[in-house]
Amino acid sequence: MIEFDGISFNDLISRRIMGELGGHDPSYAELAQDQVPNRVTRYSFMAAIARINGLPFFPKVAEFCDGALHATCDSTVMTRGFFAPLCLSGPDKLIVATANPWSPLPEEYLAPRFPNFEIVKIVTLASEIARAIESVATNNGPSKSDLEAIDVEDMDDGIHDFDVTTDYAEPMAQLIATIMSDSVRTRASDIHFKVEKETFYYCFRVDGDIGPKVEIPMKLKDRLDAFLLNLMKLPTEIRNTTPGISGRFTISYFHRPIDIRYERHRTYRGYHVTMRLLDKSNINVTLGKGTLAFDDDTMFALNKVMKIPAGIIVMSGPTGSGKS
Template sequence: IANPWSPLPDEYLAPRFPDLEIVKIVTLAGEISRAIESVATNNGPSRSELEAIDVEDLDDGIHDFDVTTDYNEPIAQLIATIMSDAVRTRASDIHFKVEKETFYYAFRVDGDIGTKVEIPMKLKDRLDAFLLNLMKLPTEIRNTAPGISGRFTISYFHRPIDIRYERHRTYRGYHVTMRLLDKSNINVTLGKGTLAFDDETMFALQRVMKIPAGIIVMSGPTGSGKSTTLNAILRELNRPEVNILTLENPVEDEVPGITHCDLRGPKEFKPMIASFMRSDPDIILMGEVRDFESAELAIEAAVTGHKVLTTIHTPRASQIIERFEQLGIERWKIAQTLKAACAQRLVKLLCPYCKEPVHGIGETDRKTFSLDDSWGNIPLFEAKTGGCSECRNSGYSGRTAILEIIPITPKVSDLLSKGQMTPYELEMKIAEEGVLPNLRRNGLRLLRDGKTDLAAVSKVIDMTYTDD
């Protein structure tokens, strides 16, 4: 057991095994998960089991959904099995999709969507209705709403897993995406777990966190861990004497001592931020800058002496300034308030049990990815084709975050306010002030350390140029 105070032994095991003495042995949660995975080889229900499900058999009374319970209702058992497998395999998302005459589900694990598992087409409406029922939504909504958003919670061995549900109709039916938010599987402490940054990155990040006021922006594609890193930063900044307010859509990780607010519609954004400004805040987290209004509100909050943390979608940290301009913010306002531009990616890690040694990188790849000849003789590792049982035959196991940080120093701010500066010119100017962590350099560090391979790095980072 990972939690010695868990009620599981007394409330679940003792009544079922009254003649046995229950002995608690404390170990790491990861070791327990590994043990479960070693014996739980279920790859989902068989085709014959799926075909045997009665489409008319649906219990509308299930709301507290424990996916480790055996259900008599076939649809409930099917979904419980799928969700249980998703949690067990550390999936971040489950996709249900209709394509022509095919209905299937698939998991996204470590950033990649895996094998599609086909489900009989006759089950799609019942499965759809069951999921809507979990959120206590009327099934009629599926025929009228172009998109449906919702949330519900499942239980996996007494472990609550939040599910963020998104459904939109398609030409052939619908596409459902369910994001699994397993708090026990997320390490949101800077310097540990997924956020185990190198010393250079941690030093630069700690300096940025000490900025008293201004905007700190984290960029990156969806699923790159931006929000997780910002939440970790908030945990570091969270002290009794500091008033921290967040506006998120949705709230994913509640931190004790921080006031979290959920955004229930786009019309709420401006009045909520206005209310925040009158609530004596020290730090404000705005979920995302996506239009002129949200960008302007972030600028206004920073100008009035607040520290603002937010996210934006740009490929590189240096392009954040350009993106603010595209949204209609004047360059001098950006120069006055932006204090740090950051970009993040999640890189897949090689499976430590089956990774294979390789002697250097070939000439073609060195030219393609702008690597000097020394990379031809460096001992490296790569993923084993077909992997092993420990990594579910993928060759990779887990991901780690890499971070690019551009501090907007007074000198850089002055240059920005005086005239145009391209993203590349900004990077060169920052480089003159010392070596700072960037995505390419950190990706190559992971490669040199034998933690990942070139295929994984080049998938999430543009390696075809160098700014060193």
């Protein structure tokens, strides 16, 4: 059974996909089904799915999404179902993008909401479904009154899998979720929280530049610090005795896992937290293809080195150069 980009396909469909992939590239026919996610590019895989279903495949569709069509739709349902209405075609056709054309959910969910339209499906990447949904989502962040209303006495130690696109009843969880979802939406590489003499603020680093500071009430600094440490499940003795703390945790953004690398350093006024966002959803991990494509000479050298049974390969470079 094949699992690809969070979608599970049954045995019958998996065999059809393997047959289509083998017809496209004979080397794919030699793969086991569990090797497909790491050896086949997203474009090749989704194109194979589209051909099996006789549907067109468009790798980029988010820019064509009509936000008005999402007014009556639940983004959570669409995210979990890997589909999104895109636009109208003519007077009676609704174009719907899907990453799983075998699922009946798009028709079942959208037909009652658009009763006068014929649903026409196209195939796209799962990441494009998320982009289409987020492109019409509006989030202006918490207001000052919302921040002031947070109760600093109420602690929550039960956060495990942190979905930043879910609405939380607990105010601190909602604040952190909003900040992190905004950082992903703006393509930030880092989030900074810093306590100064009279202010506590956060800011994003986008394209190498630090953005504007957004102030947070000073009374929340310890509560926010504890909440972030809870996400990493650090024991209390480490929190209280270690001046510098490093760790990592994972957030979910529209069904997309994003790794967060966390660094906290104590300062004279309090602390400075830096969180690096490692969004690998658009990285093609097939060596020699997609974003890891190399010229023939480089590929020859890499393959030669990887056949050596012992040793290490050192990847070096400054921050942001693409080592990960």
